[in-house]
Amino acid sequence: MIITFVEHDGGRADRSSLEALTFARRLASGLGDSLGAVLFGPEAAAAAAGLGAYGVTEAHLVDDSRLDAYAPAAWGRSLAGLVGTTSPAIVLAAGTDRGQEVLAYAAAMLDTPMAANCIEVRPGEPFEVTRQRWGGSLLEEARLDGAVRFLTIAEHATQPEEAVAPSTVRVAAFSPTLSEADLRVRVVARVAPEVGKVSLADARVVVGGGRGVGGAEAFSELEELAGLLHGAVGVSRVVTSAGWRPHSQQVGQTGTRIAPDIYIACGISGAIQHIVGCKAAKTILAINTDREAPIMSRAAYAVIGDLHSVVPALSAEIRRRQAS
Amino acid sequence: MNVLVCVKRVPETGGRVTLSSDAREIDTRYLGFTVSPHEECATEEAVRLIEANGGSSTVLTLGPEAASDQLRAAMAIGIDRAILLETDGQDWDPVSTSVAIVDAIRAEAAAGVSYDLLLFGNEAADSGDFQVAIRVALALGLPCINGVKSLAVKDGVATARREAGGGWEVFEVPLPAVLAVREGINLPRYPSVPGRLRAKKKEIERSVPVARLVGAMGPAAGPEKIRLRLPAETEGRVEILGTGAEAAPAVVDLLERIGVLAR
Ligand SMILES: Cc1cc2nc3c(=O)[nH]c(=O)nc-3n(C[C@H](O)[C@H](O)[C@H](O)COP(=O)(O)OP(=O)(O)OC[C@H]3O[C@@H](n4cnc5c(N)ncnc54)[C@H](O)[C@@H]3O)c2cc1C
Ligand SMILES: Nc1ncnc2c1ncn2[C@@H]1O[C@H](COP(=O)(O)O)[C@@H](O)[C@H]1O
Numbered sequence: 228m229i230i231t232f233v234e235h236d237g238g239r240a241d242r243s244s245l246e247a248l249t250f251a252r253r254l255a256s257g258l259g260d261s262l263g264a265v266l267f268g269p270e271a272a273a274a275a276a277g278l279g280a281y282g283v284t285e286a287h288l289v290d291d292s293r294l295d296a297y298a299p300a301a302w303g304r305s306l307a308g309l310v311g312t313t314s315p316a317i318v319l320a321a322g323t324d325r326g327q328e329v330l331a332y333a334a335a336m337l338d339t340p341m342a343a344n345c346i347e348v349r350p351g352e353p354f355e356v357t358r359q360r361w362g363g364s365l366l367e368e369a370r371l372d373g374a375v376r377f378l379t380i381a382e383h384a385t386q387p388e389e390a391v392a393p394s395t396v397r398v399a400a401f402s403p404t405l406s407e408a409d410l411r412v413r414v415v416a417r418v419a420p421e422v423g424k425v426s427l428a429d430a431r432v433v434v435g436g437g438r439g440v441g442g443a444e445a446f447s448e449l450e451e452l453a454g455l456l457h458g459a460v461g462v463s464r465v466v467t468s469a470g471w472r473p474h475s476q477q478v479g480q481t482g483t484r485i486a487p488d489i490y491i492a493c494g495i496s497g498a499i500q501h502i503v504g505c506k507a508a509k510t511i512l513a514i515n516t517d518r519e520a521p522i523m524s525r526a527a528y529a530v531i532g533d534l535h536s537v538v539p540a541l542s543a544e545i546r547r548r549q550a551s
Numbered sequence: 552m553n554v555l556v557c558v559k560r561v562p563e564t565g566g567r568v569t570l571s572s573d574a575r576e577i578d579t580r581y582l583g584f585t586v587s588p589h590e591e592c593a594t595e596e597a598v599r600l601i602e603a604n605g606g607s608s609t610v611l612t613l614g615p616e617a618a619s620d621q622l623r624a625a626m627a628i629g630i631d632r633a634i635l636l637e638t639d640g641q642d643w644d645p646v647s648t649s650v651a652i653v654d655a656i657r658a659e660a661a662a663g664v665s666y667d668l669l670l671f672g673n674e675a676a677d678s679g680d681f682q683v684a685i686r687v688a689l690a691l692g693l694p695c696i697n698g699v700k701s702l703a704v705k706d707g708v709a710t711a712r713r714e715a716g717g718g719w720e721v722f723e724v725p726l727p728a729v730l731a732v733r734e735g736i737n738l739p740r741y742p743s744v745p746g747r748l749r750a751k752k753k754e755i756e757r758s759v760p761v762a763r764l765v766g767a768m769g770p771a772a773g774p775e776k777i778r779l780r781l782p783a784e785t786e787g788r789v790e791i792l793g794t795g796a797e798a799a800p801a802v803v804d805l806l807e808r809i810g811v812l813a814r
Contacts, residue, residue, distance in 0.1 A: 335682065343682065
């Protein structure tokens with residue numbers, strides 16, 4: 228069996244978990260193996276019911292009210308326990324915060340390696356994976372050992388796809404054995420997202436600003452354009468390191484991954500660590516004084532010139548058309 | 552209070568990466584080196600904690616002799632001590648790395664140095680294994696919080712917050728604890744000239760870690776790197792819409808075409 232750790236919200240599996248399940252189902256069918264899932268939390272049963280569409284035949288619901296709030300080590304311990312009783316060949320999860328974390332705990336508890344952010348798996352002996360390094364700007368082919376193979380699947384690398392024929396999900400409760408130490412780390416409070424704000428990760432339009440913007444004040448030009456397009460402002464690391472903008476606006480390997488319809492990158496050179504954060508944009512438009520900047524080979528469109536004249540001209544043109 | 556921060560030397564890549572001829576490493580002939588931004592922030596956080604609470608901060612790396620540069624960079628912003636677990640420059644996998652770090656922390660304890668906080672980056676910049684901190688914490692029996700973007704330490708308790716779904720998750724653990732932090736938790740300072748000079752003169756404590764794993768007796772290590780490869784890139788040709796402000800109408804036409812401009 229292949230067991231997938233499934234994250235869910237409001238009784239439905241998260242998109243990244245559906246990606247992982249799609250990946251896992253293909254792997255399982257290649258191996259002639261079955262697909263199982265493990266879910267935590269009070270809404271686990273509801274979420275599990277929807278997994279037949281993805282080919283899951285067996286869902287393990289971890290049954291322990293102490294685990295209703297997220298508790299990384301205890302969730303990992305539960306998964307390790309489940310592995311002990313079900314002996315899967317492979318355990319996988321989406322490469323999300325929780326996916327990486329819960330699998331890393333379970334793998335470590337079982338003295339087994341784990342490969343993070345895989346995009347391909349070649350099962351067999353040796354068992355090989357291709358995984359992302361440097362946030363996805365470089366790939367590594369690696370050998371993964373262990374009686375059970377633990378791996379996470381890079382987000383956005385697989386499209387979620389339902390199985391041709393849905394399966395019936397057999398649901399089983401699993402009661403983990405936990406120690407006090409496993410329960411030390413728990414979410415004790417949550418702060419809800421700000422309402423009404425266009426979030427960078429979900430924005431359809433992102434206006435990006437880099438070193439070329441030149442200072443904190445000049446960002447008002449980018450704010451204006453983003454506002455007219457109901458979009459968000461994103462920035463490069465140079466900008467956050469200089470304190471011109473908060474880190475929450477940083478796009479890239481150590482910032483946010485964006486996937487807008489259009490990314491308007493102003494005064495950004497296109498360093499590889501920035502590109503991994505914006506390459507999911509449908510269209511990239513670069514505004515740069517340098518025709519040879521690396522961003523030019525990633526962008527579909529470009530305007531060559533000083534952003535301080537181009538960006539205000541764009542806003543003016545939009546206003547002019549909106550008024551007419 | 553004693554704080555240990557773990558950092559990893561990585562090449563500072565720019566617009567384009569090339570690989571060594573055996574495809575096992577990045578070609579670093581024309582590159583500088585650095586540590587992950589997450590680890591720069593972990594280092595800054597360590598310095599701030601000691602400034603606020605007193606005590607001592609230590610930076611540790613497992614890497615080649617050249618990684619002394621990264622240790623000195625940390626001392627230049629105020630870290631007190633530096634430990635180099637010296638390798639021959641080959642990349643160590645995350646299991647072996649965590650074992651070496653645990654051994655070093657145990658050796659420190661045997662010499663009478665115990666740490667209240669062990670700070671890590673959330674993931675290493677190059678390998679992105681997302682696990683060394685967790686493995687170290689489990690081996691030492693310590694609680695661990697990952698993805699930390701805000702931290703307060705008071706009366707022996709660490710309150711850490713991390714981003715989740717646009718909002719925040721709050722965790723609370725007693726010290727000693729392991730925290731893996733993310734860039735954004737603070738704005739690291741630049742080293743001062745006197746800071747740099749001081750760091751240059753400081754001693755680096757060295758030892759050679761033993762890769763004492765793999766095989767039938769010990770736990771399995773890995774993942775084991777076979778080779779690197781560059782992802783296939785769809786490098787289309789860029790269409791220049793114009794030069795300077797005159798390009799505005801062409802750009803706005805484009806915005807209308809792709810449907811992001813409501814009229
Ligand atoms: C491990 C690691 C992780 C990293 N993570 C990230 C990350 O998450 N996000 C990130 O962004 N970076 C990240 N970086 C940093 C990255 O390598 C680059 O240093 C950074 O992206 C460069 O930012 P920039 O493009 O704004 O600046 P620069 O590279 O200096 O480029 C400025 C550009 O502006 C143009 N320009 C200047 N003036 C004007 C003008 N008036 N009008 C128009 N154009 C102008 C220039 O031609 C140039 O192309 C990371 C680095 C490392 C080592
Ligand atoms: N070679 C190393 N030396 C010291 N610390 C390391 C090393 N490798 C990883 N780490 C630490 O562990 C964190 C997570 O690494 P990883 O699990 O490899 O993504 C990094 O951000 C560092 O803080």
